[in-house]
Structures are given as structure tokens and as C-alpha cells.
Amino acid sequence: MYKEHTVCVVVPAYNEEKLIGRVLETMPDYVDKIVVVDDGSSDETATIASGFDVHILRHPVNLGEGAAIATGIEYALLEKADVVVTFDADGQMSAEDIGAVVNEVLEEGVDVALGSRFLTARPKGMPRMKKIGLKLATIFTKLSTGLKITDTHNGLRAFKAKALRKIVITQNRMAHASEILSEIARNKLTYREVPVTISYTDYSKAKGQSIFNTINILYELFTGGGK
Amino acid sequence: MISIKIILTIFLLVILRAFLVQESLVLTKRVVAFSMFLVLVLLVMFPKISTCVANAVGIGRGVDLVFYFSHLFLLFLIVGLWRRSVVLMATITKLSRAIAVQSARKPQVGKEQKTEGKDPT
Secondary structure, three states: OEOOEOEEEEEEEOOOOOOHHHHHHOOOOOOOEEEEEEOOOOOOHHHHHOOOOOEEEEOOOOOOHHHHHHHHHHHHHHOOOOEEEEOOOOOOEOOHHHHHHHHHHHHOOOOEEEEEOOOOOOOOOOOHHHHHHHHHHHHHHHHHHOOOOOOOOOOOEEEEHHHHOOOOOOOOOOOHHHHHHHHHHHOOOOEEEEEOOEOOOHHHHHHOOOOOHHHHHHHHHHHOOOO | OHHHHHHHHHHHHHHHHHHHOOOOOOHHHHHHHHHHHHHHHHHHHOHHHHHHHHHHOOOOOHHHHHHHHHHHHHHHHHHHHHHHHHHHHHHHHHHHHHHHHHOOEOOOOOOOOOHHHHOOO
């Protein structure tokens, strides 16, 4: 409970056995429900997650991060969450920032709080190409939705349940991040960006999105995400 | 000169067969497939036909005309297949989501004890 509201954290996970344990360990006490969505992993992600006090949902086949988030959100709403947070399982995010986004939604009353790694000092160890790619994404977002966002592809977000019911995610794979933003614009939801930290370890660099994927994400957006 | 015509006709026959062996194929589609086969065989056997038609519409060679139409046809086909795969993917997603939500595993480490959740055993 966070100020009398049920907080639910959705963690999409695909083959994250190495780090998901560490991520779940750090979850703050005020988080009422943790929903791990195992996106058809072929490793021990689900087994490791089942050692924690979490709800585990499993996609029979791998569908992509967008689909996993959408599944987690649907479940969180069924479980009567007041605030839903999305949080990555790869250990790049800091669990302390969950409080910041949740607080923004509950105290400041915005519908959606979006994490941004660019509101504070320049993120340490961020590859230069990555920075350029993300910069291009902000321009693309400005042009397509009119939203002025400093970090369009940040997986740490908090949603009010009421706002979440209006957001429809159809992009199964990485393009869901842009889709969430265009849904915010379409439904005229209020939003605010919150500074969060994203750490760049060798593991995350190897696993995370390469800059070349920007092209894939654009392609997914234009073609509707169906392969 | 004769041999390439025979090879092409054999290929067309193989494709036609691949269509017609599907038991689920409705009669109208069978007729369409068969008539397309007949037209293509005619074009292969008597290339002059396509040249005549091509000249009539202002294209020099008959082969070019066939080339343009086959490209249009293939593009049409690709768009159709792609749209079908988008619908298919959406269906699979819906199905997977329903399965995931129905077979959700609730926490078993006791109720709302976040701090105790640290021990995976």
C-alpha cells in the first residue's frame, strides 16, 4: 500500500534468469503485488521468480515485450490495482525510482508518470549511438504525437488504473513504447516525466536494444507489429 | 526452342497440382486456378498472343507485359499474406494472454510479506 492505494508492479521477463532474482529482491515494501510475465522463456526465469512473493503469468510462446506488458496490465487490473508500474527485469532500473513515479501519479494526480533518464545528468556509460537513437526517437514522437518527451523508450512508468483502461497496446514487440505515448496523446491523458536512473552494464548492453533496432521499431510501427 | 516450353509447362502443372490436392479448396477457387493454368500454358506455348496484346496497349514486347502483370499480382499476393499474418499474430496473442491469465500462479510464500520474499528457498 502506498498512501492507501494498491500498487502493482508488472515485470515483463524473457530469458532473464541471471538477473530477475536480484530485481525482485529489491522491490520496495509498499508494492502490494508483483506480476512477473514470463514471455515464453526457455530458461529458468519462471522457476527463479516462483521463489519470491510474486504472481507469475506465463505466455505459452514468446510474443515480445509489448505483449508481456499488456498481459501484465490486464491481470493487474483484474487484481484491482490502483496504480500499475512497469519495470524491466534486466536490472538496468533502480527500484528506488518506483516510489518516484508512483508518487507522481498519486500525489500530483497525473494519469501517467514516465521515467526519463535524461532529466538529470547524462547517464553514465551510455553508448553514444544509443543516445543518438533515443534522440531521434524523441523527434519522431514529437512529430507523430505532438508529445514533448525527453526519453521515449524508458520502461519505467506508472499508470492510474482509470487511465490504463483507455490505453490499448497492440504492438507486441518493441514498438509498444511509442504506442503507449500515442495512446496517451489520443486519449488526452495527463502525463509528466520523472527523472530515473538507468545503469549500463556489460550485461545490459549485450542484451538491450541495439541502435540498429530503431529501424525495426519503425518498421513494426508502420506495419502493425505482426512480424 | 521446344524444351523450355516443356519445362515451363511441367512447372505450371506441378503448381496446379499443389493447389488442387488441397481437399478444402472450394470449387470456384479450383476453377480459377485451372483457368489461370490454361492461360499461362497458352502464353508459354504461343508467345505471339502476349506480343499482340502488348502492342495493342503500347508495350513493345509481350514478355514485358507478362512481367508487369506478374509483379502486380505478386505484390497483391504479398500484401494479402502479410495482412493475414497480422491477424493471425493478434489471434495468437489473444489466446496466449487468455492462457497466461487463466493459469496465473498466485504468490505462495505467504500473504503480503515482501521482506520475507528474499529467500528463494
